[in-house]
């Protein structure tokens with residue numbers, strides 16, 4: 585079997601189209617051994633490797649002048665334990681394919697984000713999240729990893745034996761190594777009822793706390809042009825729906841969790857998203873709303889998304905140590921977004937926000953370090969695991985202040 589597969593590369597273009605570059609080589613190793621060979625070779629030749637999942641991130645996480653590696657041949661279910669509701673999954677597995685495979689063995693992921701087209705390694709690596717006051721981001725379900733370090737060695741960690749290392753690995757953007765397999769804490773298969781409502785913005789804000797408490801998953805979209813909201817809720821189907829006298833139900837459907845949480849997105853957009861402490865969420869949103877109504881409504885029709893995420897211990901998780909509200913603004917991918925994002929970003933930062941690693945933001949180095957209590961621990965581990973800086977491209981070095 586040919587285990588090293590390479591071709592000199594075409595241009596890489598991310599999902600939204602705003603990140604483009606031509607890597608030296610694109611490689612898709614067939615085996616873990618081949619991943620190690622590529623990494624050792626890159627270390628000797630001072631080349632940089634970045635791993636790409638589905639290419640949905642729009643920050644420069646996967647940009648590299650040298651080797652762009654895909655783990656597309658490391659997909660699928662590796663093993664599982666029904667009693668513990670855990671499964672080990674190939675790092676390149678796409679969530680949309682994973683749902684039915686887990687369903688067939690009676691398991692399912694606790695939550696998903698808005699879409700399921702990303703890879704499992706990609707969502708873990710950037711802290712991808714859905715919404716629900718008691719629900720954590722997907723990386724919080726990581727209980728074990730196999731990883732190829734920057735020295736080209738395979739290490740295997742579990743949450744039981746290496747709690748700190750797993751907490752570092754949760755949201756690590758490919759800086760500690762290349763995941764080949766991930767073990768996740770799952771749940772027995774479950775169904776959800778999805779209801780969506782339209783409502784006046786002020787009514788939604790008045791009842792925000794009750795809404796967050798009453799529903800397993802809750803978020804809302806605010807539409808600047810109409811100044812109205814769409815509430816999205818997901819609950820166990822057997823539970824009677826909470827009364828929402830101020831809202832009009834516009835959608836009511838039911839299905840297994842993997843069929844009903846994520847949606848399809850065809851229209852391409854750019855996005856800026858920050859996580860602010862949960863208590864600051866409503867005031868921060870009110871300020872964003874005011875600023876958009878006053879300055880941006882003519883140019884921006886795209887909605888603003890308000891989501892809730894429970895805290896987790898990931899060293900670089902944007903919700904590290906604090907329950908959070910994620911506020912994101914969008915712009916059509918074919919329209920200018922920078923001035924709009926810069927203006928809104930200043931509000932989100934003023935509320936002690938931390939940016940989503942995979943979306944547009946302007947923070948680097950010290951500005952990021954000061955937001956994360958375990959930053960120094962993460963960077964120390966990064967240097968130990970990647971002594972030659974194989975994964976530290978210029979863009980990543982600037983991002984984490986390790987130039």
Ligand SMILES: Cc1cc2nc3c(=O)[nH]c(=O)nc-3n(C[C@H](O)[C@H](O)[C@H](O)COP(=O)(O)OP(=O)(O)OC[C@H]3O[C@@H](n4cnc5c(N)ncnc54)[C@H](O)[C@@H]3O)c2cc1C
Nearest residue numbers: 637638639640641697698702703706709712713758763942
């Ligand atoms: C339409 C759309 C909807 C989205 N919805 C949400 C949402 O609801 N919630 C949310 O939080 N985010 C959301 N995102 C952001 C998205 O989930 C993240 O950008 C995610 O990281 C993308 O996964 P990916 O597989 O495309 O990874 P990529 O973008 O290709 O890579 C992301 C990171 O993972 C690293 N990586 C990938 N594979 C490996 C590996 N094997 N080992 C080590 N590192 C690896 C990469 O190096 C990079 O640092 C959305 C993005 C889009 C385009």
